[in-house]
Amino acid sequence: MRETRTSALAVSIVFMASISLEAQTTGQPDWARSEGETLEHFQALLRLDTSNPPGNERRATDYLQQALEKEGIPTRIFALEAARPNLVARLKGSGMKRPLLIMGHTDVVTVDPAKWTFPPFAATRDGGYIYGRGSLDDRPRLVAGLMTMLMLKRLDVPLDRDVIFLAESGEEGTTRVGIDFMTKEHFDAIDAEYCLAEGGGVRRERGQVKFASIGVLEKIPRTVELVARGPSGHGSVPLAGNAVGRLAAAVAAISAWPAPIRLNETTREFFKRLAEISTGAEAEQFRALLSADPTAHAAAVRYLGEHSPSHAAMVRTTISPTIMKAGSRYNVIPSEATATLDVRLLPDEDPARVLELIRGVIKDPAVEVRWAQRDGATRPAGGSGLDTEAFRMIEASVTRHYATMTLPTMGAGASDKAQMRAKGVQCYGIGPATDEEDGPKGFGAHSDQERILESELHRFMRFTWDVVIDLARAKGDKP
Ligand SMILES: [Zn+2]
Numbered sequence: 001m002r003e004t005r006t007s008a009l010a011v012s013i014v015f016m017a018s019i020s021l022e023a024q025t026t027g028q029p030d031w032a033r034s035e036g037e038t039l040e041h042f043q044a045l046l047r048l049d050t051s052n053p054p055g056n057e058r059r060a061t062d063y064l065q066q067a068l069e070k071e072g073i074p075t076r077i078f079a080l081e082a083a084r085p086n087l088v089a090r091l092k093g094s095g096m097k098r099p100l101l102i103m104g105h106t107d108v109v110t111v112d113p114a115k116w117t118f119p120p121f122a123a124t125r126d127g128g129y130i131y132g133r134g135s136l137d138d139r140p141r142l143v144a145g146l147m148t149m150l151m152l153k154r155l156d157v158p159l160d161r162d163v164i165f166l167a168e169s170g171e172e173g174t175t176r177v178g179i180d181f182m183t184k185e186h187f188d189a190i191d192a193e194y195c196l197a198e199g200g201g202v203r204r205e206r207g208q209v210k211f212a213s214i215g216v217l218e219k220i221p222r223t224v225e226l227v228a229r230g231p232s233g234h235g236s237v238p239l240a241g242n243a244v245g246r247l248a249a250a251v252a253a254i255s256a257w258p259a260p261i262r263l264n265e266t267t268r269e270f271f272k273r274l275a276e277i278s279t280g281a282e283a284e285q286f287r288a289l290l291s292a293d294p295t296a297h298a299a300a301v302r303y304l305g306e307h308s309p310s311h312a313a314m315v316r317t318t319i320s321p322t323i324m325k326a327g328s329r330y331n332v333i334p335s336e337a338t339a340t341l342d343v344r345l346l347p348d349e350d351p352a353r354v355l356e357l358i359r360g361v362i363k364d365p366a367v368e369v370r371w372a373q374r375d376g377a378t379r380p381a382g383g384s385g386l387d388t389e390a391f392r393m394i395e396a397s398v399t400r401h402y403a404t405m406t407l408p409t410m411g412a413g414a415s416d417k418a419q420m421r422a423k424g425v426q427c428y429g430i431g432p433a434t435d436e437e438d439g440p441k442g443f444g445a446h447s448d449q450e451r452i453l454e455s456e457l458h459r460f461m462r463f464t465w466d467v468v469i470d471l472a473r474a475k476g477d478k479p
Contacts, residue, residue, distance in 0.1 A: 101190055108134035135450045224372065247367065
């Protein structure tokens with residue numbers, strides 16, 4: 001419903017009337033009107049530079065706190081470091097069911113401003129897009145959480161369970177100030193039956209919605225260090241066992257190694273459903289991946305490796321060499337050289353076994369293989385069920401708003417859902433629709449630039465609202 005904007009007063013009268021009427025009938029917000037407000041909050045958040053490091057997430061929590069408190073929604077601040085607080089807001093329900101938590105992170109990854117067509121913190125609107133660092137990761141969920149709280153309050157929606165909004169700091173690699181701090185020290189403030197967070201989204205290809213992925217499980221990130229040792233000396237006299245050469249050979253061996261394949265309940269269901277909505281060679285390969293025939297299976301794994309690295313990453317524990325350090329002078333043979341491996345364990349993987357496998361592949365006793373420190377490395381395994389009220393409601397909302405299939409997904413990356421799952425909260429990753437073609441162009445999350453389709457921000461808002469309403473609105477007085 002769109003009202004003619006004759007004057008501010010008329011608009012506000014129509015708005016008030018629509019609130020009370022709609023609250024009594026459908027409980028649906030006036031979307032035409034709230035889109036303007038969503039956009040305003042979204043742009044305001046994008047203009048706050050919360051690049052991590054250093055974070056300065058307080059800029060965002062101050063903004064959110066003001067927006068919530070202005071409308072009578074109480075907030076609480078929990079900070080391990082003053083500049084990096086976490087904000088929690090809660091709307092009380094009848095307590096018939098356990099709470100629903102909506103979470104979003106307030107930090108964003110760093111930028112190189114020279115790479116941006118539009119400035120990274122200007123929230124420029126252009127050609128149907130909104131540009132800015134955080135426009136995909138993670139401002140959409142923050143603004144959806146904020147707007148959901150505001151609208152639940154304004155419409156005075158009766159709730160069967162508390163709805164909690166958590167705006168957390170430090171997700172991008174410094175979880176100690178964010179989710180680790182919250183789950184260890186203040187879990188009672190965010191304890192819930194279900195949570196909605198990042199780690200999902202709707203995929204579009206050539207402008208058409210292809211499928212929605214809902215994050216129910218994720219891999220466990222660990223870091224492995226290789227330390228090669230050898231004799232040091234003058235570069236003019238080559239020495240057997242040169243540490244740089246040993247390290248290079250070890251890294252080459254691990255890069256070429258095809259790690260064993262293993263599917264789980266989530267990835268099986270993912271590829272089964274993906275095969276159903278795919279066509280041609282692709283569909284065949286997805287089916288072959290699930291086949292018991294080892295030849296077909298191996299061919300499918302090869303196909304994924306060549307054509308779809310992100311799918312290939314879902315079927316095994318992966319290892320990517322990311323850093324090498326060796327030497328300081330051209331004519332000095334160093335006695336030590338190190339490499340860093342980014343390891344992503346399958347959720348049911350035995351870490352000790354992986355270390356042994358790596359040693360077996362490298363086959364060089366002069367190269368030490370060991371775990372290295374990693375922030376968030378305590379992220380434990382554990383997934384969320386497909387047979388829950390929340391998953392069914394999310395799937396129903398996907399169908400309603402995107403008319404497409406829901407694929408339960410195991411994320412290759414890590415998110416703060418892992419810490420919540422470890423506490424027994426069923427967490428689901430959701431997100432707005434993005435164009436598959438946009439990532440390679442450099443506009444994805446963590447890319448040189450970042451942007452979102454404005455229309456998809458609004459569709460995501462309505463989708464989130466429906467999930468929250470379906471899960472939390474009191475059903476007592478409804479047929
Ligand atoms: Zn994120």
